Amino acid sequence: MSEYTDVIRERVEADWNRIVDLLSRKIALRSVSAEGITGEHMKRSAEFVADELREVGIDTRVVQSHNPDGTPGAWEVVGSRMVDPNAPTVLLYAHHDVQPVPDASAWDTDPFVGTEIDGRLYGRGSADDGGGIAIHSGALKALGDDLKVNVKVFIEGEEEMGSPSFIPFIEEHASEFESDVIIVADSGNWSADIPSLTTSLRGNTCVDVTVRALTHPVHSGQYGGPILDANTLAAMLIASMYDANGDLAVPGVAAEEPIGGLQRDLDEANVRADAGIVDTYRLAGTGSLASRLWTKPSMTVIGFDAHPVEGSFNVIAPETRFRLSLRTAPNQRPEDAQNALAEFLTTHAPFGAEVEVNKLENGMGWAMDPNAVAVKDALEAMQEAFGVAPINKGEGGSIPFIPELQRIFPAAQVLVTGPEDPKANAHSPNESISLSGLKNNVITEALLLAKLGK
Structure with a gap:
């Protein structure tokens, strides 16, 4: 032609x-x-x-x-x-x-x-x-x-x-x-x-997670040590979803390779420049950069309820809430990934803290x-x-x-x-x-x- x-x-x-x-x-x-x-x-x-x-x-x-x-x-x-x-x-x-x-x-x-x-x-x-x-x-x-x-x-x-x-x-x-x-x-x-x-x-699913350790705030000097604040417990829970390489490791949340095969991987220098990544940060995860950005799942904390630094005082936060946005592999049903995520979060509560998961919207x-x-x-x-x-x-x-x-x-x-x-x-x-x-x-x-x- x-x-x-x-x-x-x-x-x-x-x-x-x-x-x-x-x-x-x-x-x-x-x-x-x-x-x-x-x-x-x-x-x-x-x-x-x-x-x-x-x-x-x-x-x-x-x-x-x-x-x-x-x-x-x-x-x-x-x-x-x-x-x-x-x-x-x-x-x-x-x-x-x-x-x-x-x-x-x-x-x-x-x-x-x-x-x-x-x-x-x-x-x-x-x-x-x-x-x-x-x-x-x-x-x-x-x-x-x-x-x-x-x-x-x-x-x-x-x-x-x-x-x-x-x-x-x-x-x-x-x-x-x-x-x-x-x-x-x-x-x-x-x-x-x-x-x-x-x-x-990728698809998308969101959940709101509440982590609770106390029924009311207490003084950090009087009770700090055996009682971890809810923000710290939430951070530990979030970190537990990743392995040592930074790959998301939640059973039941699928990962895929690029559809139709990978013809050319993304250039890390370009990605770093486009995203404004600081020089000292090492990219998380394993495998091709393309798969990590396109077809493997990714988790992002897009909201976190915590007291602002300004006006903070010495108290152990009794509970906190955060929102997770999970980008799912292209072919995984998002509700399946959401259920797997909720199961993981409620069964991996640090030190037996109470964890509640509110399931939000899904997109295939x-x-x-x-x-x-x-x-x-x-x-x-x-x-x-x-x-x-x-x-x-x-x-x-x-x-x-x-x-x-x-x-x-x-x-x-x-x-x-x-x-x-x-x-x-x-x-x-x-x-x-x-x-x-x-x-x-x-x-x-x-x-x-x-x-x-x-």
Whole structure:
């Protein structure tokens, strides 16, 4: 398809100013769902996306979803272009809501003005997930009348808020989403120059843990020694979940190797620099760095009730509470991991302290089928567009709606692509997108849709 690749590249080049302008105008809409998913600003955002997709041949409409309790939900964009009832159907997903900007002074540019610097476009939502919308728009425009697959689109309005109305909406509109292939453009590439399919996502489960040693506070000078304070007991309990290498060692909490095999391990120096790790810290765990970040479980204490240092005094804390966030292996049911974690915590209480576990929400992980036909087509399209072999990668984070999509449409082949790269700073100050990477992503998706049409 080298000649056709050249044709698509020329079409994308000719359309490039429109694509970048679309993205800049999307940034300016300030589509922050945390400021109210039902707000007029979110409705405007949805209508903008619907209008832009109509310009590239998709019959779209804006629909307000509702939450499981019946209250009004997000403004969603749905649409389709049906070219042949016998052709495969591809669902294109992205989301139009963006993360908030708590402190604009932490940005080098105005977060809601698309600003190009050194080949990157800066602005909130430039990568996550305005880039996904731009990819879909550019690919559909590039194909034009060459499109040989039926296309359905769903541009979500509350992904950054956890998608509370996502499942009710999909289930009520299932016929509008049924498809052979689902392309989720909400992840990213190995780098701006090296493309990737995202092969897996970890799941997530949370628990609140209460550790109690006393029924009331007592003086640390009078009783300290035989009685350990609840914070210390909690620290001992948390530490007991790890072995000497720093691997999580809770029976029943599964670990996996990278899905589809590991093509290239992550570079430790880059990870250390990107995460801001202090020089003296030695990375915990064993095995490839990729497996530790993508497919092995990880535990994080995300909340801890303890007296502040300011105003502290000599008393033994009788009890404390902390919250654990457990990222689970892609294929493990999170409730199974949660039950195993609760069992471990309640049976490993230091010195017989009382331990109570309150089980919170669960989110399933996801693993790509590396043998799916759509995967082969996607990898070929990436190589043709970028000119280099793709390097597949996992993600340590969780996107619970992807396994839910797979559950509702079990026959569909799911591909997770996206506009981000390691410098994108999604969810952080100075979010940006590589414009050269975006251009190649647009070309990739156009070529992929062409391959799926065969």
